[in-house]
Amino acid sequence: MSEHHGTERELGEVVLRVTGLVKWFGEVCVFDGLDFEMRANEIVGLIGPGGVGKSVFVKLCCGLMAPDAGRIELLGQDLAQTTEQEKQALRERVGLVFQNYALFDFMTVGDNVAFPMRQRGGFSDEQVAAKVQERLAEVDLPKVRHLMPGELSGGMKKRVGLARANINDPELIFFDDPTAGLDPVTSSKIFNLIRKTQEQRNSTCLVISHDIDRMRAACDRYVLLYAARVHFAGTAEQALASRDSIVHEFFQRDKEVHS
Ligand SMILES: Nc1ncnc2c1ncn2[C@@H]1O[C@H](COP(=O)(O)OP(=O)(O)OP(=O)(O)O)[C@@H](O)[C@H]1O
Ligand SMILES: [Mg+2]
Numbered sequence: 455m456s457e458h459h460g461t462e463r464e465l466g467e468v469v470l471r472v473t474g475l476v477k478w479f480g481e482v483c484v485f486d487g488l489d490f491e492m493r494a495n496e497i498v499g500l501i502g503p504g505g506v507g508k509s510v511f512v513k514l515c516c517g518l519m520a521p522d523a524g525r526i527e528l529l530g531q532d533l534a535q536t537t538e539q540e541k542q543a544l545r546e547r548v549g550l551v552f553q554n555y556a557l558f559d560f561m562t563v564g565d566n567v568a569f570p571m572r573q574r575g576g577f578s579d580e581q582v583a584a585k586v587q588e589r590l591a592e593v594d595l596p597k598v599r600h601l602m603p604g605e606l607s608g609g610m611k612k613r614v615g616l617a618r619a620n621i622n623d624p625e626l627i628f629f630d631d632p633t634a635g636l637d638p639v640t641s642s643k644i645f646n647l648i649r650k651t652q653e654q655r656n657s658t659c660l661v662i663s664h665d666i667d668r669m670r671a672a673c674d675r676y677v678l679l680y681a682a683r684v685h686f687a688g689t690a691e692q693a694l695a696s697r698d699s700i701v702h703e704f705f706q707r708d709k710e711v712h713s
Contacts, residue, residue, distance in 0.1 A: 466494030468527070469626050469658045470515060475524035477510060484510050486682035488524070494625075497652055497659040499669050501704055502679035508662045509553055511679070512628045515660075516548060517541045529625065546574050549619035549627035553634065553662075557603040557611060557618075563590070564599035567618045574622055589617040593647060609640040616644070620651060629661045633668065641665055645672040666705060678704055 472490040477483075484507040492498050500508050513519040515526055517533045526533045528544055536544065549570075557566045567586045571577060577585075590596055593613035603611060612632055619627055629648060633641035645661075649672045652659050663669045670690055678686040678693075678701060686693060686701045693705040 465496055467530075468492070469494050469529055470660075471525075471527040472515065473525045475514065475526065476522045477507070477514065477519075478522055483682055485521070485524075488679075488683050490677060490684060492626075492658060492660065494658050495652075495656055496674045497649065497661060497672050499666075499673035499676040500660055500662045500679065501664070501666065501676055502685075504664075506679045507682070508679060509630055512550070512630055512660070512662070516545060516550060516628065546570070546622055547625050549622070549624035549657075551612075551615045551619045551627070551629045551632050553630040557614060559603050561603075562599065563595075563601050563603060563606070563614050566603065566614060567599075567621055569621075570618060571621045585621060586617075589620055590614070592620070592651065593617045609636050609644075612636060612640075612644060613647070616647060616651075620655075623655060624657060626658045627660070629659060629663075631662050631664070633663060633665055638668065641668050642671060645669055648672045 468491055470490070470492040472488060475485045475488040475490070477485040500511065502508055510519065514521050515528060517528070517536070529547055531540065531544060533541070557563075558569070561569070564583075564586050567589055568582050571582055571585060586599065587596070590599060593616050595610060595613055595617070598606065598610065598614070603614070606614065616632065619629075632648065633644050636644065645668050648659060648661060651657070659672075661669060661672055675687065675689050676693060677684055680700055686696065686698065690705065693701050696702060
């Protein structure tokens with residue numbers, strides 16, 4: 455996997471630590487004391503049945519939603535103790551690829567990709583344009599800057615989403631279902647791209663997907679959410695060796711069974 459550097463991945467400090475997370479929506483308990491940890495440089499696959507709380511988990515970890523109880527430490531800071539301004543500063547160090555493309559339909563592709571960099575501020579128009587061009591080239595879309603999102607295919611929109619999430623060179627990136635609705639070939643390309651950009655930048659990634667087979671090209675290990683908790687955490691090999699029937703189902707059977 456690390457053909458570019460020829461070195462083993464070295465894991466660094468904890469970049470995300472979640473302890474005793476509790477989240478309710480009305481009568482529905484989404485998390486009931488969940489613990490989770492991620493270290494610098496790893497790519498973790500977050501899996502679990504539809505509706506288990508994967509997207510909610512990402513929103514909680516980015517401070518876009520507040521938990522009912524528990525502690526979330528993002529890049530060394532306890533989210534409950536941070537001001538709105540500090541949260542904003544943290545978000546600049548974090549990239550987010552939303553489950554639904556979440557591109558602004560009224561902006562060109564180039565402006566969409568530039569958006570987090572302009573929000574951050576302090577860059578000239580030339581610097582922004584150069585960075586946008588570089589990020590679009592990385593996702594193999596060097597010529598779409600002037601198009602509107604409505605003129606792109608689903609796979610192209612997903613890649614624009616990746617370019618946008620990478621624009622500020624984030625230390626940590628959350629990919630929420632980056633290949634949903636895509637054909638198998640494009641899906642594989644996206645997972646390979648996630649792996650490649652992680653290796654180039656030494657970032658840390660959390661990848662949510664239902665596509666266990668293809669996400670294996672990107673992920674070092676997996677965390678399976680089930681019944682409001684982490685049901686399993688480990689490598690694909692450990693999952694396949696597990697005697698737990700739920701773990702087995704997720705790693706061996708078709709995803710349709712679970713959604
Ligand atoms: N803003 C909200 N208000 C109320 N309930 C919500 C809200 N967001 C999510 N939920 C509920 O939280 C639960 C988890 O939703 P979530 O979107 O995180 O699932 P998921 O694991 O991402 O599913 P999928 O694989 O289909 O994307 C669901 O029961 C959902 O209805
Ligand atoms: Mg989701």
